[in-house]
Amino acid sequence: MPQTVSFGSQGPDVKTLQTKLNQIPPSQLPPLVANGIFGHKTLARVKEFQAKNSLVADGVAGPKTWDKLLASKQIIPAHNEFLCENADKENLSGAALVQQQFNAAKVQAPKPKIKFGVRSSSIGAPAGATAFSLAESGPFRFLTETQKNTAKTVYGNSLDFSRIFISNKSGLGGRAFTVAFKDSNEVVQIINCGKFDPSDRLLIHELAHVWQSQHHSDPFQFMKSAVDCQAGALTVNAAEVFSDPDVLLHSEHPVNFPFSAYAYLPGLSLASYGAEQMAQACHKGEAAVRAHIKGVAMNALDPDNVKAMKLTAFADRRMTGIVI
Ligand SMILES: [Zn+2]
Structure with missing residues (x-):
């Protein structure tokens, strides 16, 4: 059992807390950066979790909160979609x-x-x-x-x-x-x-x-970008085994789990998405991405697309709200 942590705490137990909070639904709050520093955002997520689980919502992650949190089932979006x-x-x-x-x-x-x-x-x-x-x-x-x-x-x-x-x-x-x-x-x-x-x-x-x-100055860049994103996810996934051995059990590890070049956090601008994320966001109907895309003139260079195609982008499928 990890130690009791609260606002101001730092260290690996806080990181575990943040990671677990990111993995359980549902939350009205944005995902946490798992940086091991217990700040205001982590406090809000702990209180939210406690309130939803009939615990005293004091924001202190003690034994009862840890019990509930560690027993919570992760919801991982399955990919039942084609992946190009x-x-x-x-x-x-x-x-x-x-x-x-x-x-x-x-x-x-x-x-x-x-x-x-x-x-x-x-x-x-x-x-x-x-x-x-x-x-x-x-x-x-x-x-x-x-x-x-x-x-x-x-x-x-x-x-x-x-x-x-x-x-x-x-x-x-x-x-x-x-x-x-x-x-x-x-x-x-x-x-x-x-x-x-x-x-x-x-x-x-x-x-x-x-x-x-x-809409790119280099019309071939999208192919390299997509490959780079997947290679990046693969590297992170291989390292993730050390902090979470369970990832080995997933059928899509190490290519697409837990990090995947196709997974994305909804609601961001087009320039924030890698090649596959943008393509997924297009067919899934992400409003901001679709609005941006429609607004670009035929054969015109789009600077945001150029920015996006520089990204090595992928997302953690264990996090709440991630779409794949
Ligand atoms: Zn694709």
């Missing part, structure tokens, strides 16, 4: 393969079914100069009108559909992934969703990566 493959290192080699297949498909496009995709002139090339043939039944297609309309409900007019293709390819374990590469004198984005008619939420998630590409 962009955060996996393998995605980077997958990107090269998709590019090869894209080039091959252009050469092999059957003549009778050719449809011409004429690029917008906003990239700087004369209209039509970068037009290329695209079979309607080919392996890389433009989004359908229905898909574009679905996309517009989230992205408004911020996506340049003339550079976006969908394929029925998928990555490891059948997971979706989005790649960008240079084709002739412009950058194209390809969402690989395993099929040509993905669910709306998968479509919205992958299009978030397209958005990250189209």
Whole structure:
């Protein structure tokens, strides 16, 4: 049993207290920084916990409070969602393969079914100069009108559909992934969703990566960012074993548990989210993120996106309020 701690206390028992308080629902108060210093925010959380558990709400974590706290069941958000493959290192080699297949498909496009995709002139090339043939039944297609309309409900007019293709390819374990590469004198984005008619939420998630590409000075940065975030989570998760051996029991340790590049704390601004967090926030309907995204003009550079793509961001799934 940890020692009795109260306002002003410091040390490992306070850190344990803060960590446990972060792991049990529900709280109206923001998560605590587990820094081992018992300040006003920790005091408020202790009092809240005591009141909810029929204890004397004096803010002093003594034996009775510890008993209840240590016996409280953690609520860990399960991920029953798809996780796209962009955060996996393998995605980077997958990107090269998709590019090869894209080039091959252009050469092999059957003549009778050719449809011409004429690029917008906003990239700087004369209209039509970068037009290329695209079979309607080919392996890389433009989004359908229905898909574009679905996309517009989230992205408004911020996506340049003339550079976006969908394929029925998928990555490891059948997971979706989005790649960008240079084709002739412009950058194209390809969402690989395993099929040509993905669910709306998968479509919205992958299009978030397209958005990250189209509104950045380096249109390939989103791929590196997603990988960096997962690598960061992996490192922290490996170290977490020493303070919480139970994490070893979780099926998603060490890649996605307890820290995950896909998990995020709701309510933050777009610039606070890493590549996968932002994509999750988009398809889950985070208001601030969606409002920001809609407000960016087609093909315009977005400084907040540039900031976000510099982050090595991940969140602790054991914390109350975290979404994955
Ligand atoms: Zn993703």
